[in-house]
Amino acid sequence: xxxxxxxxxxxxxxxxxxxxxxxxxxxxxxxxxxxxxxxxxxxxxxxxxxxxxxxxxxxxxxxxxxxxxxxxxxxxxxxxxxxxxxxxxxxxxxxxxxxxxxxxxxxxxxxxxxxxxxxxxxxxxxxxxxxxxxxxxxxxxxxxxxxx
Amino acid sequence: xxxxxxxxxxxxxxxxxxxxxxxxxxxxxxxxxxxxxxxxxxxxxxxxxxxxxxxxxxxxxxxxxxxxxxxxxxxxxxxxxxxxxxxxxxxxxxxxxxxxxxxxxxxxxxxxxxxxxxxxxxxxxxxxxxxxxxxxxxxxxxxxxxxxxxxxxxxxxxxxxxxxxxxxxxxxxxxxxxxxxxxxxxxxxxxxxxxxxxxxxxxxxxxxxxxxxxxxxxxxxxxxxxxxxxxxxxxxxxxxxxxxxxxxxxxxxxxxxxxxxxxxxxxxxxxxxxxxxxxxxxxxxxxxxxxxxxxxxxxxxxxxxxxxxxxxxxxxxxxxxxxxxxxxxxxxxxxx
Numbered sequence: 001x002x003x004x005x006x007x008x009x010x011x012x013x014x015x016x017x018x019x020x021x022x023x024x025x026x027x028x029x030x031x032x033x034x035x036x037x038x039x040x041x042x043x044x045x046x047x048x049x050x051x052x053x054x055x056x057x058x059x060x061x062x063x064x065x066x067x068x069x070x071x072x073x074x075x076x077x078x079x080x081x082x083x084x085x086x087x088x089x090x091x092x093x094x095x096x097x098x099x100x101x102x103x104x105x106x107x108x109x110x111x112x113x114x115x116x117x118x119x120x121x122x123x124x125x126x127x128x129x130x131x132x133x134x135x136x137x138x139x140x141x142x143x144x145x146x147x148x
Numbered sequence: 149x150x151x152x153x154x155x156x157x158x159x160x161x162x163x164x165x166x167x168x169x170x171x172x173x174x175x176x177x178x179x180x181x182x183x184x185x186x187x188x189x190x191x192x193x194x195x196x197x198x199x200x201x202x203x204x205x206x207x208x209x210x211x212x213x214x215x216x217x218x219x220x221x222x223x224x225x226x227x228x229x230x231x232x233x234x235x236x237x238x239x240x241x242x243x244x245x246x247x248x249x250x251x252x253x254x255x256x257x258x259x260x261x262x263x264x265x266x267x268x269x270x271x272x273x274x275x276x277x278x279x280x281x282x283x284x285x286x287x288x289x290x291x292x293x294x295x296x297x298x299x300x301x302x303x304x305x306x307x308x309x310x311x312x313x314x315x316x317x318x319x320x321x322x323x324x325x326x327x328x329x330x331x332x333x334x335x336x337x338x339x340x341x342x343x344x345x346x347x348x349x350x351x352x353x354x355x356x357x358x359x360x361x362x363x364x365x366x367x368x369x370x371x372x373x374x375x376x377x378x379x380x381x382x383x384x385x386x387x388x389x390x391x392x393x394x395x396x397x398x399x400x401x402x403x404x405x406x407x408x409x410x411x412x413x414x415x416x417x418x419x420x421x422x423x424x425x426x427x428x429x430x431x432x433x434x435x436x437x438x439x440x441x442x443x444x445x446x447x448x449x450x451x452x453x454x455x456x457x458x459x460x461x462x463x464x465x466x467x468x469x470x471x472x473x474x475x476x477x478x479x480x481x482x483x484x
Contacts, residue, residue, distance in 0.1 A: 083304020
């Protein structure tokens with residue numbers, strides 16, 4: 001087996017052959033796709049506000065609408081193609097969160113509705129929920145300690 | 149060392165088994181590629197009318213073996229051994245497909261080197277007089293592999309430029325005694341090489357050192373040079389791995405003489421979004437079976453060295469942050 005220094009020397013050699021991702025282009029595309037999704041979300045909020053809804057209520061309805069759209073586009077096989085272009089721009093908005101759950105649910109349906117779909121649908125989203133809740137508790141704790 | 153060994157890692161075959169027939173079945177995307185018209189069957193539905201991707205892959209294997217039998221006008225009872233493998237856990241595609249045939253079966257796992265491993269063992273079985281006709285087969289399915297090794301299929305992920313696209317297909321190859329050319333002349337059995345690569349989205353640079361190791365051993369053992377072959381055909385090093393292999397072979401003193409071709413890097417049309425090229429057990433199996441083997445039959449190519457490379461990691465080993473051990477098996481096939 002190759003020793004550590006041989007392995008390191010090889011990693012150096014290999015690095016020269018590995019194409020660099022197009023960071024600038026990727027960032028620009030992520031900005032455009034993420035921005036478009038966010039603008040759509042804003043449009044939806046404005047629509048709900050125009051119906052006379054309170055701001056907090058409109059926010060909740062917007063989240064529900066955007067999650068529905070993300071789930072629908074995932075089911076139709078469109079969201080992953082959008083993500084190919086958008087990268088983080090399509091992963092970060094709430095539509096991306098819907099995509100992680102729906103795509104996993106679709107994938108694991110073949111292993112049954114209980115141990116497959118239901119058990120595995122949070123495979124990708126699980127960490128987001130776990131660490132989201134954990135950091136919310138921590139932030140709440142800090143706020144309570146500092147300001148009561 | 150036994151009498152059929154040449155040098156340290158290479159074996160020879162006194163009866164030079166023949167490559168009697170091949171059959172390839174591939175998915176729609178492979179069918180759109182430059183070799184599309186050469187495959188025996190191109191399916192237009194990736195699920196192949198089945199309920200799961202795994203069932204679809206199994207059907208590809210069953211089809212590849214039964215159609216190979218039909219093409220060779222043989223019955224399962226004419227075949228002494230079936231050697232097959234794939235990428236799924238516990239090689240279920242091969243194991244379940246083998247249940248469809250009353251043929252003595254060896255299930256193999258060499259990751260994407262499986263077809264080369266199967267051909268070497270098949271040639272040894274024939275040469276050792278254990279069988280007259282042996283089938284070697286290897287399959288992979290983009291979707292079943294994607295599910296097992298990476299993410300859900302519809303998950304929106306951006307793949308890095310080094311990522312490869314698993315080939316959907318199955319290639320089966322019939323080896324046996326006979327006068328028919330081309331023949332299997334030498335085989336170099338690879339050793340596992342681990343150069344510390346960890347990125348499972350960059351199989352090419354993980355596998356290239358294994359390919360260089362086996363190819364160097366092959367040329368040393370036989371006192372040959374890359375230019376002694378018309379073509380050196382690797383399975384799925386992809387664009388990145390191929391470019392690293394060229395540098396490693398240069399360093400080893402066996403520079404590739406412009407005669408290296410990688411099935412993974414060649415199987416897809418230029419405009420497909422496959423990043424560094426194709427990968428998977430099927431890449432070499434269908435590439436050799438449908439593109440290079442017919443060229444040999446027509447006499448356009450006389451001597452080829454097939455080098456199947458495999459990354460021997462698992463989803464679990466990747467999650468545990470282990471390195472990716474790799475292997476490469478080489479088989480020399482010549483028109484005599």
